Amino acid sequence: TMRTVLNSHSKVTVLRSDLHVVIDQGFLDVPGNLFQKKFRNPEELQNDIELKCLNNLMSLLELSTDIRVLLNGVSSNLQAFVIQPSRSEEEFRKLASDFQLRWNFLLSAVSKAMTLNYADSFG
Numbered sequence: 001t002m003r004t005v006l007n008s009h010s011k012v013t014v015l016r017s018d019l020h021v022v023i024d025q026g027f028l029d030v031p032g033n034l035f036q037k038k039f040r041n042p043e044e045l046q047n048d049i050e051l052k053c054l055n056n057l058m059s060l061l062e063l064s065t066d067i068r069v070l071l072n073g074v075s076s077n078l079q080a081f082v083i084q085p086s087r088s089e090e091e092f093r094k095l096a097s098d099f100q101l102r103w104n105f106l107l108s109a110v111s112k113a114m115t116l117n118y119a120d121s122f123g
Contacts, residue, residue: 006065016061018114027113028106049081050102054110
């Protein structure tokens with residue numbers, strides 16, 4: 001399980017490295033790969049909140065493997081990218097559902113790529 005991975009510093013180091021490889025090598029099965037930085041405008045990358053959240057989560061893995069810290073990071077991202085920008089309940093629902101769909105899609109692609117390419121480090 002991920003708890004086992006998070007409790008091992010060496011496994012977390014390998015996991016972080018493998019995540020970077022999966023992203024940098026373009027192994028993610030997503031249309032218009034979010035991570036093809038060579039072909040994308042840097043300003044456009046700033047608009048992909050799910051990419052920002054994944055990058056933030058990966059950065060947190062460098063500092064801590066405490067699940068509470070990781071969950072607080074996700075919570076902070078939700079606050080910054082979904083809750084605060086919402087000006088109405090309707091807008092909040094739209095932002096929240098859009099984020100949830102895109103975030104789940106991205107995490108599914110990451111899980112698939114990690115399983116197919118780096119099963120050992122993925123726990």
